[in-house]
Amino acid sequence: MTILFDKRFSRTLDTLVADAIGPFEAWTFDDAKSRKAAQDALAAKGVKAHIRSAYKPLLHFFLEEVQLVGLESVRIVFPVHPNAPANRFTLEAYPLAAMLGDAKFEFVAQTIGADVLPAYDVQLTYTDGAQALHHVLAPNRVHTDLAGETNLSPTGWLRNHPAHEGIRLDTDYEALFEEAMQAIAAHEWGGTEPYFEELNISATYPAEDERLSHGDEAVSLREALHEEFYFSLLEFFQKKSGRPLGDRGLRPGQIVPEIVLGAVPSVCVSLRKLDRSVETGATFDLETIAEPPYVTQIEAELDAIGGETFEATTRSGRIVRARYVKGTDAPVMISGGQHANENTGIVGALRAAKLLRQRPGAHFTISPLENPDGYALHQRLRLVNPRHMHHAARYTAFGDDLEYRTAENTGGNLGEKNIRNGATDLTHAPLHVNLHGYPSHEWTRPLSGYVPRNFAMWTLPKGFFLVMRHHEGWDRRADTMLNHVTRQLGKIPGLITYNDAQIELYEIHAGETGFRIINGFPCLVSVDDRHTAPLTLITEYPDETIYGDDFIAGHTAQMVTVISAYDAMQMIVQYG
Template sequence: MNRSYPRTLYNLPDDTVEAWLFEPFESRLQVEKAWAARGKNLKLHCAYKSLLHTVLEGQLGKGVNDVVIRYPVIDGDEPQRFRLECYPITGLLDGVVSFEPCKATVTEGELPFYEIVTENVIQRISAPVRWVTSKTQKRQLVACGWVINQQGEGRYLATEFDSIYNDACQYVADLPLLPKNENNGPFFDRLMISIGLPMPDVPLAIGSNAISYIEAMHEDLYFTALEIIEYRLSALNRGKEVLGQIVPEVVFADEPSLLISIEQHSLPSDIENHVSEKVASLNRLEHWLSPLQVLDQLAALSGVRFDAESRQGRPVLGCAVINGAPVKLAISGGQHANESSGVVGALRAAHVLKQRGNVDFTVCPLENPDGYALFQQLCEKNPNHMHHAARYTSTGKDLTCGTSHESLIRGLAKAQLQADVHLNLHGYPAHEWTRPLSGYVPEGFTAWTIPKGFFLICRYHAGFEAQARILLDAAIQAVIGFDAQKQQNIEMLQNFFPIVDGSHFEVAEGVVPYVFSEDNGTDYPIEIITEAPDETVYGEAFMVAHESHYRVVLAVADELAK
């Protein structure tokens, strides 16, 4: 498939008086002025996060003490969806912001709306959405273009943004599901979905947040493509088959375009053809490591090497350092390859534990090298995006769901050492994560849509609750004792809680969010998962992330050694 699309902004119906488009403010403003020069009145709004854009563009709420936002709640939709769409508005307004839910409906020709109340002044702000049935037969309330004509009649307006998405979804829905062979698939090596969008990222004045149609398209298409294929396989009772690597590569371009192709796998050249740049100090690293740098760091541990091979042919390496010590740890990173700070944290902790000599451990710092190679590729054009297409292995599955290739590394580590505790180092988005064309809230990841600082998850087998609680407390204190991380947590939670009504986690001392639960399905009796807001950050923020991973690992080791 190879298509170009007319830009809706320049092809509005002649009788338009008001419209909502997926366009940044400056582009809309220029077109308004061009129409005014021809004697036509035109008002253009943003179809994505409409209330936030209205506040930003109209400077509403500046200098007022209190702001009440009444948001629509629509039957069949995520109840907090329109409240979440306001993020990060509480950090952008001067006054205290409170929210009130209001029952609403979506009817033909009409839009649901917010009401923003400031000093007894009420302003309505429309939220352009429509009900659709997805390719997985789910009813979804999705963001859309909208147009009002001179007679005051409103209707859905197809835009290049949702047209590209819909065409890509149709392609995936029609894709033949014939594996390369009957035994192991996959259906394709790499499904490339190349998209050009003439919509630059617009940074916001809160953390690393930005308005990014490019990132939103990447996220929506990647997970929707996975869902469509898995839905089709499930209908055929073939749900366990290998998919292949889905890669939406969305970039800024002057003209909207869509190119879909299936690429054949070739042996990776990213390791063989590159020279490893030596790392002067892991402690002050401001950037993710290259695969060769990871290999060099592992070799420096001089432990017992064990390895698997990824589906694309890259080495998946682990190292065991065993001296007969009473404390036994398993350390891993890079399971989800776009979560890159854990790779550094794992290696830093391994070097210190090696020097101390009082802990036996295995370390597998980069469990998903195929995903990691894709992550680095995607970062070349969009360095600050989340890049969830690199989250899973090149089989299209989470590493823990596989039974071959890189998935074998966990079993190999356990064969080397029956550890007491698994330190599983992860990350999550450092800014808001949305899927506007499939319901806004990422399906299956509702808890991770807005950053809330460095997060801890502790899971334990039956009979290990008391010990797990002690180790979790040690991890919590390690985070609280790190001033830079403590401050980041406080700031992120201050922006999180006003937006989210209720949460799935507890907060220790008002600083460290965590979850503590029994789970007999983990590989080791106790598992502590660290979640740093690291998708995708650099500089000081990256250093804070890997320093926190590192401190948690050492705190748990110290507690076990008592």
């Protein structure tokens, strides 16, 4: 192991308590319990202070300072800043609209200048006729990141008098991230990808996750820091390699931020060998399994399905396992686990394959876990932070998205991608059902503009939806497929209601989805000739990272999608 950077940071709250001599307001990146403890310590010194959250300040204002009982209506004038998307500050307030009971809720936009400190103006009306007006600061700074992009990002703030605007407070949270990033950028990485096996960022931060009263939502500064490190480093290496931001063919190596709860802010950046360990554990009934299965169970389920074995090898030496069941039906390719932190598709694929295997004439390939290196990392990260989305496990140990591998950009070493090529060669299937997921709760990057760059569409959950990509001339068959699949999905109790509730909240905080609604399900349809199969049906279930009945509901929806798409393909081949 080679250490590139190792530092402990003074806690901002401790510094504020130690240095304060008069009343003040501050905004820091800390949980509510820690901020209150600091306020109490200051009060014991005779100093009156109010320490607010720099992260999602409007949400915390309602959680900590507003009397919610008897609230009849809420009108919020939010800022629109020239260095941010128009919906930036409504996103930052999420999921407020769902946490106010029956109170009427309204957002009103107000454009501000680049030099104006963002703030919300809040009007509260109560059932007894009482009203209250509040001016809620949302301290932000305009800055340029290591990718050369200009961002408007939340920041620490200090104000000694209510009449004064205040000054920026450089917090421990921001310093930890920025100094670690600078150290990584200063390292000599050479000119050949991959640059490392594992680039590990082990950090501790003293902020507990705070569950919210809506859905799977929580305020998690540690999860946000994981996302910041992972995607900021992808962007740094994309720029270094001369690629555009968001390029999924980049192969830097495996980037692993491990952000844990600890008493002192600290970070250690190191270069390590790839983790090649195999986690083993209990086996559960697939129909009722309530968490991501161990890889040993996935392999055992594949063995039970049977058929012809075909395999591929990952960077770490793990094996991607698949089966080909040959029959007289029109063939279908079924896959899951391309993005290994999206787990309901893995179980849904296996459940569907087990049902199809019982049919005479069944004809399909099944590769339920296309990215076992990423999956091993996800299992490792879940042990400490089980509910985080863990996007570091999304890509392979090379750091790329396996779908975007080609012979040209890999030097012919296709690795995991060979499993899809093998399925295509065996079947020449007209349909590929590719099971995916996305975050079950809000996804943010608070130190790089808040909204995840190149992933704005995925920042909030919006139900279970489908993406159909088809070759030119296959539009009618794509519509037939979607009509049949969505009709079958609509028979799952509660699924449309679940979708409707998430979409309604999404539209309040983010705006229109842009989806085409088919039988109550959001769908995105496009012509795309990149794929070998003329029809590629991609599922997107909000499953990062869910458990219990929510997980069961997720893999049930994935299973029904596979079965109904398979049946639709047979009808399309038979009747056109």
